Amino acid sequence: MEKKVICTVCPLGCEMTVIGNGNQIESITGFTCKRGETFGRNEFVNPVRILTSSVKVNDGERPLVSVRSSKPVPLNKIFEIMEIVKGKSVEAPVKIHDVIISDILGLGIDIIASDGIDKK
The missing domain is CATH 3.10.530.10 (CPE0013-like)
Known part of the structure; x- marks a missing residue:
């Protein structure tokens, strides 16, 4: 499964592509920092929002x-x-x-x- 994610950790708004199945992530591309990679991983596995x-x-x-x-x-x-x-x-x-x-x-x-x- 492929999921497009726009990072909201900082103002850059990196456009990432996360590929995986269920909780298993095969690859993440498009991030420019470690925090963005973590955001992409979490967004794929367990997306959350402040309500x-x-x-x-x-x-x-x-x-x-x-x-x-x-x-x-x-x-x-x-x-x-x-x-x-x-x-x-x-x-x-x-x-x-x-x-x-x-x-x-x-x-x-x-x-x-x-x-x-x-x-x-």
Whole structure:
């Protein structure tokens, strides 16, 4: 299997090609640094992303608070996590780094506030 990957480790955005089967990587080409090679390997075997979204705030000065995952989330779990996040609401006030959802899907990853919202 061949997978094209654009590295996001630094601003260069190296375009890599990773060839392999399952978790076995045969070759990686197109990277310019060791960090890029590691990124390409991880992206092929277990792609992850920091999830960002927003959650409804009751009685807040603003109706929504920005949230993000505390750690990268497996790409194949993002839609399942978003279903939970979109149904969540919190009471104001919300402080930055407040845990909005703890240990989502048992992954050891929290959904945390990335902004603060005062009460009305």
